[in-house]
Amino acid sequence: MLVSGAALLLACGAFIGYDLFSFRQAVLNNLSIQAQIAGSNAVSALLFDDQNSAEKTLSALRVSPAIISAGILTPEGRPFAAYSRDKDDQIQILPRLAAGQTETHRFGDSEVLLVQSIVFQGKPIGIVYIRSGLDVLYARLRLYLGISAIVLAVSLLAALLISPIFQRQISRPIAQLAEIAQLVSRDKNYSVRAAESNSRDEVSVLVEAFNSMLSQIQERDQALRKAHDELEQRVQERTTELDNINKELEAFSYSVSHDLRAPLRAIDGFSQALLEDFGEKLDSMGQDHLHRVRLAAQRMSALIDDLLNLSRVTRSEIHRETLDLSAVVRATADELQRGAPSRNVNFVITDGLKVNGDSRLLRVAIENLLGNAWKYTSGHSCARIEFGLYQSNGRPAYFVRDDGAGFDPRYSQRLFGAFQRLHASSEFPGTGIGLATVQRIVRRHGGEIWAEGEVEKGATFYFTL
């Protein structure tokens, strides 16, 4: 309302102002023409110094009611003839005409004075002036002001009357839309809708579009929720599946550990019985066959044990805690030495190396690594087994080094395979599961293991955790 009112005011003002200005120009023009006519009519009177004739000419100006007075002067400025509408004339101080200027005017309050030079054959022979009242102008101004005031009032009234209609049609629906949009984004409630109107205009189109957009969002939101729920459910199912599989695996290893051993025991036992009871009836080849049967059975038993251990390592949970790895190494070394006190082995162990890991699994890993070092140095009369910390590219790595049989580095990638061996069982007993177990343990701690070695020059196993 304010804006439209101000706009109207400005428009009216501009219009009035322009009109007044052009009216003023018109008045001046009119006066000028009248002055010229009067001037040219008075030429002969001036030339023949006929004051009466000049006054008669001037009195013709009576027809124009706005003209208050007029006069003709000699070029020197002496009054020659005068006319006055109201019979009370004051002597005018006329503005002087500058050289070369034929006309000038001056606006006083409520009157305008025009001075013009009368020229005959190129020579100024007199000055004519006309004083005109601006009453008409002011009357016009007042009229205009009145009209514009009325127009303003009427239109403001009309606007006041019409605006509620527009509000209802346009701004209220839009305000409502804005409110609903805010509500939706704040509360995430996609089920609200804007009230629709029956009209077929742009606003109702907007409202319809808004509502359909909300419906889409609601659909999407519901679909998303459903998908999320389905996903949750599927994850749940998978987890249950995995749990079940793990339990099955446990049960499987359990029965393996029990049921497979019994027949093995029978094979070994009765072969031995055969040897003992009927050995003399067999020749050396027969006895050798039975030996092989027994050895095979025992080896199978060792394999079963190792496989079970390996699967147990992979399945079990890791309970991380701070652990003194050096102490574990020292304890294992002591145990090995106790098991074969005659062996001369020099253990060089770096103390105080603490790690964060599962104590049970790490003990198994150390037992395997040290056990290997112990085993593969058994051929030497004296051996050196070392455990320490090694900085590799800024990451600390632990190592176990021995100076025993070593291995051929060309086959190093087979070192960690399950049941893979680089030596014959006749040289060094074992199933080849030890390093595979250590690798599993190290990997479960997020680390890596690698080895360096040379034949008969010992081996070093590095691992990170």
Added chain:
Amino acid sequence: MDDNVILLVEDNPDDEALTLRALKKNNIGNHVVVARDGSEALDYMFGTGNYSGRDPNLLPQVILLDLKLPKIDGLEVLRQLRADHRTKLAPVVILTSSNEEQDRFKGYDLGANSYVRKPVDFNQFIDAVRQLGLYWLIFNERPPARRR
């Protein structure tokens, strides 16, 4: 004499034969009663079923108990033996191929006196039986008989 009976609870005939052989190899001459499942073992101990008439208060010198038995399994036998005041004190050595932690735990928890794993290597088995025999039949002091 009933007093010096060894009760062997074992379902596997191979293991039964090997155990008996191992006992013989070690010159252990006690009378060995073999029960082939859990219910037979309980029948013997409580003097019921096929063994009705036997006095439950006469405890064997040692019971060698396998865990995996048909009908009633070894741990259940142990539980029932320990639950009855007449058989509570009987020395029970669990002799089984299983080395699962849960079995060892349950065995000790139910009151077994000892847990021995049957080795596959028969020589080791003979040695184990010899040691068992030496311990349970000679060194170990039996529980005194109940005074009525």
